[in-house]
Amino acid sequence: MTPGRAPPPGPRGLLRRLREVMAEAGTVEERLGRVVRNIAANMVAEVCSVYLLRNDDLELYATEGLNPDAVHKTRLKVGEGLVGDIASNARPLALADAQNHPQFAYKPETGEEIYHSLLGVPILRDSRVIGVLVVQNQTRRQYADEEVEALETIAMVLAEMVASGQLSSGEDLAAVSRASTLPFRADGRMLSEGLAIGVAVLHEPRIHVEKTIADDIPYEKERLDAAVASMRDQVNRMLEAPDSDIVGESREVLETYKMFAHDTGWLAKLHQATESGLTAEAAVLRVQADTRHRMQAITDPYLRERLADLDDLANRLLLHLTGKPTHSAAENLPDNAILFARSMGPAELLDYDRRKLQGVVLEEGSSVSHVAIVARALSIPVIGGCEGVIARVEPGDTVVVDGDHAQVFVRPAPDVITAFHQSLSLRKARLAKYAAQRDDPPVTRDGTRISLLINAGLLIDLSHLDETRADGIGLYRTELQFMVRPTLPKAEAQTAIYRRVIEHAGDRPVVFRTLDIGGDKVLPYLVKHPEENPAMGWRAIRLALDRPALLKVQLRALLSAAAGRKLHVMFPMIAEVDEFRRARRLLDREVQRMVNLRKPVPVGIAVGTMLEVPALAWQLPALLPLVDFVSIGSNDLMQFLFATDRGNPKVADRYDPLSPSMLGFLHWVVQQCRAAGKPITLCGEMASRPLEAMALIGLGLERLSMPANAIGPVKEMLRSLDIPQLAGFMAGLYASPEHSVRAQLEEFARENGVIV
Numbered sequence: 026m027t028p029g030r031a032p033p034p035g036p037r038g039l040l041r042r043l044r045e046v047m048a049e050a051g052t053v054e055e056r057l058g059r060v061v062r063n064i065a066a067n068m069v070a071e072v073c074s075v076y077l078l079r080n081d082d083l084e085l086y087a088t089e090g091l092n093p094d095a096v097h098k099t100r101l102k103v104g105e106g107l108v109g110d111i112a113s114n115a116r117p118l119a120l121a122d123a124q125n126h127p128q129f130a131y132k133p134e135t136g137e138e139i140y141h142s143l144l145g146v147p148i149l150r151d152s153r154v155i156g157v158l159v160v161q162n163q164t165r166r167q168y169a170d171e172e173v174e175a176l177e178t179i180a181m182v183l184a185e186m187v188a189s190g191q192l193s194s195g196e197d198l199a200a201v202s203r204a205s206t207l208p209f210r211a212d213g214r215m216l217s218e219g220l221a222i223g224v225a226v227l228h229e230p231r232i233h234v235e236k237t238i239a240d241d242i243p244y245e246k247e248r249l250d251a252a253v254a255s256m257r258d259q260v261n262r263m264l265e266a267p268d269s270d271i272v273g274e275s276r277e278v279l280e281t282y283k284m285f286a287h288d289t290g291w292l293a294k295l296h297q298a299t300e301s302g303l304t305a306e307a308a309v310l311r312v313q314a315d316t317r318h319r320m321q322a323i324t325d326p327y328l329r330e331r332l333a334d335l336d337d338l339a340n341r342l343l344l345h346l347t348g349k350p351t352h353s354a355a356e357n358l359p360d361n362a363i364l365f366a367r368s369m370g371p372a373e374l375l376d377y378d379r380r381k382l383q384g385v386v387l388e389e390g391s392s393v394s395h396v397a398i399v400a401r402a403l404s405i406p407v408i409g410g411c412e413g414v415i416a417r418v419e420p421g422d423t424v425v426v427d428g429d430h431a432q433v434f435v436r437p438a439p440d441v442i443t444a445f446h447q448s449l450s451l452r453k454a455r456l457a458k459y460a461a462q463r464d465d466p467p468v469t470r471d472g473t474r475i476s477l478l479i480n481a482g483l484l485i486d487l488s489h490l491d492e493t494r495a496d497g498i499g500l501y502r503t504e505l506q507f508m509v510r511p512t513l514p515k516a517e518a519q520t521a522i523y524r525r526v527i528e529h530a531g532d533r534p535v536v537f538r539t540l541d542i543g544g545d546k547v548l549p550y551l552v553k554h555p556e557e558n559p560a561m562g563w564r565a566i567r568l569a570l571d572r573p574a575l576l577k578v579q580l581r582a583l584l585s586a587a588a589g590r591k592l593h594v595m596f597p598m599i600a601e602v603d604e605f606r607r608a609r610r611l612l613d614r615e616v617q618r619m620v621n622l623r624k625p626v627p628v629g630i631a632v633g634t635m636l637e638v639p640a641l642a643w644q645l646p647a648l649l650p651l652v653d654f655v656s657i658g659s660n661d662l663m664q665f666l667f668a669t670d671r672g673n674p675k676v677a678d679r680y681d682p683l684s685p686s687m688l689g690f691l692h693w694v695v696q697q698c699r700a701a702g703k704p705i706t707l708c709g710e711m712a713s714r715p716l717e718a719m720a721l722i723g724l725g726l727e728r729l730s731m732p733a734n735a736i737g738p739v740k741e742m743l744r745s746l747d748i749p750q751l752a753g754f755m756a757g758l759y760a761s762p763e764h765s766v767r768a769q770l771e772e773f774a775r776e777n778g779v780i781v
């Protein structure tokens with residue numbers, strides 16, 4: 026462009042001008058000076074300043090309008106002043122009267138007191154803040170949304186220039202990239218206990234965009250259109266593919282992708298962004314940033330979920346543009362990986378090499394979600410509910426996961442690492458104490474023998490049986506073995522696994538639960554039908570009775586594996602007696618079939634049911650004569666009793682298992698089972714926490730099944746407990762009008778020396 030001729034207004038002209046500036050001779054300072062001058066002119070602002078993160082401070086790198094002497098002198102901490110606020114929240118700020126904002130921090134050396142309005146946006150590189158771009162005006166003016174967007178577009182281009190070294194010297198660049206040294210802590214919820222230190226790995230790797238300013242706008246538009254078309258094609262192909270082709274992708278999510286891939290609003294925004302002079306990739310990032318801002322402002326969980334889908338779709342579109350194959354983070358996993366994901370299913374977790382995976386951090390997730398259950402089985406600490414953590418972490422960062430305090434430390438300071446090592450030795454001492462007590466009998470102070478069993482499902486659990494001296498496996502979740510495989514295991518493979526489990530357990534009983542799939546337990550090779558409420562949908566025994574082939578094969582495998590021994594088997598999600606009768610009939614038929622074929626069968630079969638659906642409790646008089654035992658699945662029971670989705674972090678912990686209604690319900694059920702002489706166990710996560718286990722024993726349960734690592738603390742608790750005393754105390758709690766009786770139970774434990 027000839028000097029002197031004004032560029033076309035708006036970011037498009039400015040982007041073109043910025044590219045020219047980059048090509049011009051001069052030092053980096055001169056170039057940066059020209060950049061801010063051009064931005065100020067284009068935005069009709071008196072001031073334009075660039076702050077870059079340097080050694081953890083936001084340093085004024087260039088300015089048009091403020092005192093030039095302040096350059097490299099004015100520094101703000103992240104979070105300090107308005108500029109620091111923009112950096113810490115990674116969000117734009119537009120203020121007509123900046124000086125009266127409570128966050129305003131006056132820096133006299135800048136001479137900024139005459140400028141009233143301020144518009145600032147974060148300079149983001151790979152979703153991380155590396156600086157702040159600010160324009161200021163003397164008049165108290167309101168900045169329009171288009172101006173905010175234009176400045177964000179410019180900030181994106183600046184980020185690329187900074188990262189490529191065009192705007193800062195080599196030394197500065199290193200300092201800027203060292204911005205990642207800033208430590209931070211994220212608080213969440215402990216989903217699986219434990220402590221770990223390792224390096225951050227993103228479950229969904231980030232995509233780097235190398236070039237942001239378009240050389241040829243029509244060409245970029247064509248690239249964008251082609252990528253959208255190929256992405257639509259791919260989604261359609263996946264949706265239309267025969268069931269077996271939908272690997273790991275749920276149909277429901279694909280349907281949402283499809284809807285968005287045709288959403289005219291989204292596509293129009295992408296086009297506008299390319300029109301403004303961005304490359305197709307940068308346009309996608311630009312629109313994605315908008316989606317993220319909107320997400321931060323929205324509290325409705327449904328809308329947030331949809332925006333999150335849109336965010337995922339933007340990533341997918343980027344892959345189509347960059348042509349890079351989606352490589353799974355599970356490949357090339359470092360030896361001490363701490364995995365970061367927005368959310369994750371149990372099967373995805375099982376894709377990772379257990380020996381290398383030290384910890385998991387989720388932005389979502391609840392304590393009874395299956396990913397948490399699987400992580401507990403694998404003894405991997407997991408912290409959930411760490412909102413926004415992924416945008417702030419960089420692959421390779423050192424991370425401490427502290428399950429005991431539900432905290433994650435990213436790029437921790439040395440004192441945190443010291444504290445980590447102290448916690449680790451305390452934890453080791455605690456574990457050593459439990460190990461030393463493992464031969465102590467699980468007998469209460471009043472002499473009642475409590476049966477402690479472990480929950481299992483992976484072969485790794487077998488060693489836990491010996492380590493804990495548990496009485497057996499109270500819940501063997503057979504579906505876990507199905508989830509770790511890429512294809513449906515054949516009958517022989519299933520038999521081999523079950524036989525190994527039974528042989529390892531020897532005289533100790535193993536209660537096999539037949540396949541409980543559906544809900545969040547997805548088998549990659551089985552088609553998932555879109556459902557509004559999968560937890561209450563076509564899952565577990567419902568699916569098994571409607572498509573009995575799978576159950577029949579499994580029952581055959583169980584019968585063969587237990588030939589010559591006693592088999593314990595139970596069915597999940599039974600809601601009415603008739604379902605149990607039908608399931609049992611299938612089993613009886615399989616036994617008969619084997620007898621007819623002269624195949625060896627078990628010497629005895631105990632057949633039980635899970636009690637997870639409240640309706641079944643009202644049929645206990647009809648049910649109990651038909652079953653050999655009952656096992657309460659408190660995770661599902663809680664979700665159905667209280668109508669709270671166990672997988673939804675917003676509500677999963679809203680109600681307390683130590684509520685009068687849950688305890689009263691369990692008390693009533695246990696009494697009926699005892700009167701009928703039928704053994705009853707509780708095998709949900711509730712049994713694993715000492716205080717909850719205390720209440721369960723107090724209401725009459727004498728058999729508890731839990732993750733292996735809970736046996737030590739629960740046994741220590743019960744050995745200090747007097748049941749008649751607690752039962753008497755609890756009799757007064759069932760009718761309480763309170764939300765929870767946790768505090769009363771805690772007080773009981775304190776006053777009576779029960780170790781919880």
Ligand code: PEP
Pocket residue numbers: 398500502541637657658659660661662708709710
């Ligand atoms: C339960 O619901 O409590 C249970 C033990 O089953 P799962 O957690 O596998 O659904």
Ligand code: MG
Pocket residue numbers: 597637658660661
């Ligand atoms: Mg269940």
